Amino acid sequence: MILKELSCTYSSNADGQARTIRYRNNTSTYNEISIAKFYTMGSKGAMTWLDKLEEQLNVDVDWMDPEYIKSMPIVPHDQTSNQLWVDIQLGDASNRDMFLETAKELKNEGWLAIYTRMAVLMCKKNINSIRGRVLLQTLPSNAFKTQETLDHARLYDREFARAGIGRDRYCIKIPSTGPALNAAKILSSEGIPTLGTALFSLPQAIACSQAGMLYISPYYNGKFAHEVRAHDEPDTLWPNVEDPATQHPMSARIVQIIETYKRLYKETGKEQPLVKNASFISAKEAMAAGEMGCHSATISHTVLDQLAKLEYDGTKQPGEGTPKPVHVYKNAGPCPERLKKLANVDPLAAAEWDGKLASTDIDYLANGGAELTKAIETDPISTTRLADALKLFIGGEERSKAKVEEVLKQI
Template sequence: MYLLGIATLGTALFGLPQAIACSQAGCLYISPYFNETKAHDDLELWPNVEDPAAQHTMSARTLQILETYARLYKETGEEQPLLKQASFITAKEAMAAGEHGCHSATISPQVLDELSSLTYDGSKQPGEGKPKPANIYAGYNTPARHAEVSKIDPLAAASMDAKIASTDIDYLANNGEELQKAIKTDPVTSQRLDDALKLFTGGLLESKAKIEKWFEQV
């Protein structure tokens, strides 16, 4: 999406339909959340797995987005949004984003501290010694050990239509009618998006109250 000529970031993203909509809108970046916002306060909601790149429930959707953008770039030649993944709880999850092929990340101070304490091992870095392609999606291939991960979405509801994330759907038409329909059909995206919006709104109102209080004092 472009607002007055400014390329924007599509944030609070939890599924492929949202990612396709961001591509159709011309977003420069998208920010898929690896963990739902509530998991940071309630660890019972957190998929604490040994190998997040292969076992985390959001890994399939991350790879689906990357694969879809790579295909769209190949078919259309048009630039696709970059992935700036967010909402990591551990350093292993941040490293998983790099292994998947995400292009940047939003990382908390706690996870940065954990990353800084790790010993660097170049043999375990997926991009070590590999020249960057002219276009990030031109040479993208799903990492071999994750070839099967994106084919099964562990977060998908049994009732979801397999065509819900088709790139042939115009998710922006009629005020985003198809996008809203896709979000409502996916309980995970619907709930996590609602949680994220409440979090953002709460922060906005808190900031607004502080600013108004400051103006009262000057």
């Protein structure tokens, strides 16, 4: 590897020791890796799938464990989470004292105040181990309630400010429903950064653009399929294909979302949400996100480990992405030739689909999001997968509420 520039980047830990190397090779963008990884690269000269993917998009970690994040061979951009990951960390022994202290301080303010502060404080543990933002999600049980979603996001905003984390270092995940995205539109006007999550369709993506959101996270796989796979049960719901970029049924929708955002940026000059692809089951799927032109990919620790172990050989890849641009829409390249066929097809569409893509002229947020609700209801995949995702996250929310209530009994 020929390096054009090399510098040490210091973390803000008390020891003041350099933890990362920042370098530039044959692209105009910088990469950042751990010092241990840098020396490994120097001795072996081998590039991993993870290294290659980081050249093509921003790699994020979809996990909250501080020790895991510190051990990663690259420094992730963002740290994402959901109610499941927050619940796991709430039950971790390393957070026990902080949990008790927070519960004592907020015992008269209800379980949600304690939960929200704990979620922010647990993210704070990772803020110096990442380059970008920490992300937390509003309550999924309120996914169809505008005011409640707005209230919880504002509570997060206050807690992040209390923790010394500015709006440039966090983002609030909002379920991509009509009512919740109406809350997101208000939050955007207040300068609170948001991400549209539980997103499965182009109408949802257009609605997120209309809400002025910073990010969207299309789920490459449905959450139920992900859970089935994770528990080693029959994975009939998971399309385990050799070439996900062209063969996975969700790829067409991802490509259409990206191309729509490119067009909207060109036509209006307005910033569009950055596509942070999520819910990967295999390393191959994560690599497909790079080829499709996603801005970033938030990846579970299990898939990150797979990517870090695989040596990259471009001659054995079905396709390959390009180095990430400085501005994902202003400097956007064309859709890869072999993916252009996906622009007008939809393997996930209902049988009666007329072949027309969702129109950007429709106001999906008007009347409480009525048009978006209708679009979701007429798309069986979006209906099913949204319900599955919310059910899964509500389960995590309820377990966390029980943990908070149990701690309150002990003080």
